[in-house]
Amino acid sequence: MKSVLIRNVRRLDPQAGTDASGDLAFRDGVIVDAASGPFDEVIDGSGLWLMPGIVDLCARTRDPGATQKGTMRSESNAAFAAGITALCLPPDTKPVIDNTAVVIRVNRIAKAAGGAYVYMLGALTKGLEGDALAEISALKSAGCVGVTNGLAPVANALVARRALEYAASLGMTVHVVPLDAALANNGCAHEGAVATRLGLASIPVAAEAVAMRQWISLVEDTGARVHFGRLSSARGVELLAAAKARGLPISADVAAHQLFLTDAALEGFNAMAHVLPPLRSAADREALRDAVGSGLIEAICSDHQPHERDAKTNPLPLTEPGISALETLLPLGLQLVEQGLLSPLTLASRLVRGPAQVLGLPARGLAVGAPADLCLIDPSQEWRLQAAQMNSVGRNTPFIGTRFPGRATRVWRG
Amino acid sequence: MSDTLQLTADGRLRHLLSIEGLSKPLLTDILDTAEQFANSRNSRGRKFPLLHGKTVVNLFFEASTRTRMTFELAAKRLSADVLNLQIAASSTSKGETLLDTLKTMEAMQVDMFVIRHEASGAAHFFAQHAAPEVAILNAGDGRHAHPTQALLDMFTIRRHRPDFSRLTVAIVGDILHSRVARSDIHALRILGAKEIRVVGPRTLIPAGIEDMGVTVFNDLDSGLKGADVIMLLRLQKERMVGAFLPSTGEFHRDFGLTRARLAKLPPEVLVMHPGPINRGVEIEGDVAYGERSLILEQVEHGIAVRMAVMAMILGEETRFASTARSDSERSAMDDRAGASQ
Numbered sequence: 001m002k003s004v005l006i007r008n009v010r011r012l013d014p015q016a017g018t019d020a021s022g023d024l025a026f027r028d029g030v031i032v033d034a035a036s037g038p039f040d041e042v043i044d045g046s047g048l049w050l051m052p053g054i055v056d057l058c059a060r061t062r063d064p065g066a067t068q069k070g071t072m073r074s075e076s077n078a079a080f081a082a083g084i085t086a087l088c089l090p091p092d093t094k095p096v097i098d099n100t101a102v103v104i105r106v107n108r109i110a111k112a113a114g115g116a117y118v119y120m121l122g123a124l125t126k127g128l129e130g131d132a133l134a135e136i137s138a139l140k141s142a143g144c145v146g147v148t149n150g151l152a153p154v155a156n157a158l159v160a161r162r163a164l165e166y167a168a169s170l171g172m173t174v175h176v177v178p179l180d181a182a183l184a185n186n187g188c189a190h191e192g193a194v195a196t197r198l199g200l201a202s203i204p205v206a207a208e209a210v211a212m213r214q215w216i217s218l219v220e221d222t223g224a225r226v227h228f229g230r231l232s233s234a235r236g237v238e239l240l241a242a243a244k245a246r247g248l249p250i251s252a253d254v255a256a257h258q259l260f261l262t263d264a265a266l267e268g269f270n271a272m273a274h275v276l277p278p279l280r281s282a283a284d285r286e287a288l289r290d291a292v293g294s295g296l297i298e299a300i301c302s303d304h305q306p307h308e309r310d311a312k313t314n315p316l317p318l319t320e321p322g323i324s325a326l327e328t329l330l331p332l333g334l335q336l337v338e339q340g341l342l343s344p345l346t347l348a349s350r351l352v353r354g355p356a357q358v359l360g361l362p363a364r365g366l367a368v369g370a371p372a373d374l375c376l377i378d379p380s381q382e383w384r385l386q387a388a389q390m391n392s393v394g395r396n397t398p399f400i401g402t403r404f405p406g407r408a409t410r411v412w413r414g
Numbered sequence: 415m416s417d418t419l420q421l422t423a424d425g426r427l428r429h430l431l432s433i434e435g436l437s438k439p440l441l442t443d444i445l446d447t448a449e450q451f452a453n454s455r456n457s458r459g460r461k462f463p464l465l466h467g468k469t470v471v472n473l474f475f476e477a478s479t480r481t482r483m484t485f486e487l488a489a490k491r492l493s494a495d496v497l498n499l500q501i502a503a504s505s506t507s508k509g510e511t512l513l514d515t516l517k518t519m520e521a522m523q524v525d526m527f528v529i530r531h532e533a534s535g536a537a538h539f540f541a542q543h544a545a546p547e548v549a550i551l552n553a554g555d556g557r558h559a560h561p562t563q564a565l566l567d568m569f570t571i572r573r574h575r576p577d578f579s580r581l582t583v584a585i586v587g588d589i590l591h592s593r594v595a596r597s598d599i600h601a602l603r604i605l606g607a608k609e610i611r612v613v614g615p616r617t618l619i620p621a622g623i624e625d626m627g628v629t630v631f632n633d634l635d636s637g638l639k640g641a642d643v644i645m646l647l648r649l650q651k652e653r654m655v656g657a658f659l660p661s662t663g664e665f666h667r668d669f670g671l672t673r674a675r676l677a678k679l680p681p682e683v684l685v686m687h688p689g690p691i692n693r694g695v696e697i698e699g700d701v702a703y704g705e706r707s708l709i710l711e712q713v714e715h716g717i718a719v720r721m722a723v724m725a726m727i728l729g730e731e732t733r734f735a736s737t738a739r740s741d742s743e744r745s746a747m748d749d750r751a752g753a754s755q
Contacts, residue, residue, distance in 0.1 A: 193623075193624075196622045197434070199555075199556050200534050200557075313511065315538075
């Protein structure tokens with residue numbers, strides 16, 4: 001479709017901070033004056049919302065490396081259909097994204113896949129092994145928008161400090177999933193009454209807090225920019241608030257499922273709720289919700305981790321952690337609006353503006369001249385998630401059967 | 415949840431996965447049934463034809479001697495055909511998944527799997543994936559549950575102290591890693607024990623255990639004060655030295671049940687241990703076989719209790735109403751009626 005006019009739509013522009021009804025038109029991938037018709041297609045937008053396409057801060061496509069779980073084609077297209085026009089791929093692919101050759105390869109398969117645009121985080125250390133720095137400068141020139149060691153531990157605080165210094169000198173943000181490996185101790189559930197009753201090896205909140213404190217101390221030393229991904233606890237939220245109050249260059253996101261589920265979802269040994277960091281207590285969930293509401297946590301991501309059926313067909317501790325979450329990111333966000341936690345505009349900010357800022361991407365708004373990365377939402381089209389209707393190869397989600405208030409109905413990439 | 419998985423629509427045992435979710439009447443029914451098997455034991459070697467024609471497979475992914483032996487004896491005394499399989503964890507990593515193992519054995523027309531596995535939730539997993547005519551009996555899954563051990567413990571306690579509502583029970587030792595402790599706590603709660611205590615150093619007491627209805631003590635003497643029953647737990651070798659505990663000596667000093675400690679308690683206090691015991695670690699040798707010790711009784715009762723569970727699961731007429739079984743099945747039913755009345 002070359003040109004489209006959407007009329008009488010509720011325009012949510014997180015960049016301009018405006019929420020108003022009106023028209024929007026785009027031609028050849030760029031937003032144009034709505035009066036510059038004629039247009040190939042005219043859509044009646046009454047009752048619908050329009051916002052820039054979602055930027056997902058963490059989604060695994062499993063490609064290259066684990067294509068039984070998902071392919072670049074399946075996952076980037078599943079993302080796109082769900083309103084996500086850009087996703088950020090962490091470097092824990094096989095091979096690891098720790099050199100320019102892999103960046104070029106991923107770019108090539110992402111382009112061929114034709115779904116959401118794929119940004120990459122490069123590895124912080126070679127092979128994610130935690131010891132030696134990866135070629136961060138080369139990764140930056142190849143297009144990586146940040147670096148991370150993901151869930152793989154960095155050997156010690158000295159390596160972490162040097163990595164921060166080095167990344168900072170290149171202006172690269174270091175993305176950290178705060179989970180101290182020793183305290184996490186290969187656990188699979190939040191430390192608390194549920195894990196105790198079910199006899200599951202547990203991960204204390206301190207695993208997150210200890211890691212955050214260490215990184216925050218190193219940020220104090222180095223001034224490097226750190227993004228904390230996938231916060232899971234109230235204590236993590238407190239540490240974030242304190243660090244931000246001191247003016248440290250720190251940001252944070254939370255996975256959408258952490259705003260809805262608690263460790264109670266593990267009852268009956270439900271492997272679909274096995275995720276890292278683990279689902280925690282109701283008090284933790286409320287703290288995370290408040291932080292998203294206030295903007296302390298600036299982004300909500302999917303933390304998409306598709307799996308083949310076998311990966312979840314085992315006794316819970318032996319299953320692989322992760323949720324196939326692309327297709328529930330926006331729908332869960334719409335639940336937050338329905339529940340009164342967020343206004344539609346704030347939701348757009350957490351899904352678009354916040355993550356784009358974390359990645360240092362150009363502003364994404366609805367102004368004339370901006371790229372037409374757009375997501376048209378029907379906020380009152382109720383539906384239930386069914387495994388057979390998912391676009392992702394991974395059907396591993398605890399939200400099967402959940403009712404959602406709405407979804408993306410049309411998505412465009414400029 | 416386990417209760418919907420392990421019970422039939424009319425509330426009878428379909429599998430036995432966990433004590434959690436069993437009702438007091440059902441638990442009492444199991445103990446009563448076990449009592450009948452235990453009473454008829456004086457005719458040594460007597461066999462009951464209740465499971466004649468049935469195949470029971472002991473599928474042990476974790477080493478075990480006494481539990482496997484008592485399950486085997488129980489099944490044999492019920493006239494079942496019994497197969498024992500000790501599967502090293504490594505052979506499942508050769509490519510065959512747990513589910514493949516289950517399905518392969520199911521194809522051999524097995525009626526019941528007695529399963530022990532190192533992963534919590536393994537028994538639930540098997541029950542969720544088993545064919546409808548196959549029963550799963552949990553012989554220990556990770557740290558989660560060991561329901562037949564708890565049943566035999568309750569059976570043993572009941573023989574000496576029939577009124578649970580007057581009992582204070584202290585469970586001592588490595589609660590964190592113990593499936594026995596968890597199952598005993600559930601069972602004691604369901605049967606209405608007055609007070610359940612867990613006693614051990616903080617490193618071996620899991621977070622939030624109070625939610626299971628227990629009181630935590632980090633000091634043995636106060637934990638034992640006023641207790642009617644002391645249930646000791648086995649301290650696994652790999653946890654004796656390291657970050658959980660400095661040494662077995664120190665554990666014995668602070669949490670070992672010695673003659674001296676026992677002497678300070680009223681003479682009627684009962685001492686239990688699921689075995690195998692570590693002499694000089696959680697218990698002093700003299701105490702283990704002393705007059706207050708029920709340890710050997712526990713072993714003996716294991717057979718009757720496991721017979722009861724097997725008979726209640728596999729002996730139910732309704733369970734196999736749809737699968738046309740042979741005459742042996744019907745005669746087993748008749749015999750069961752004869753045996754239990």
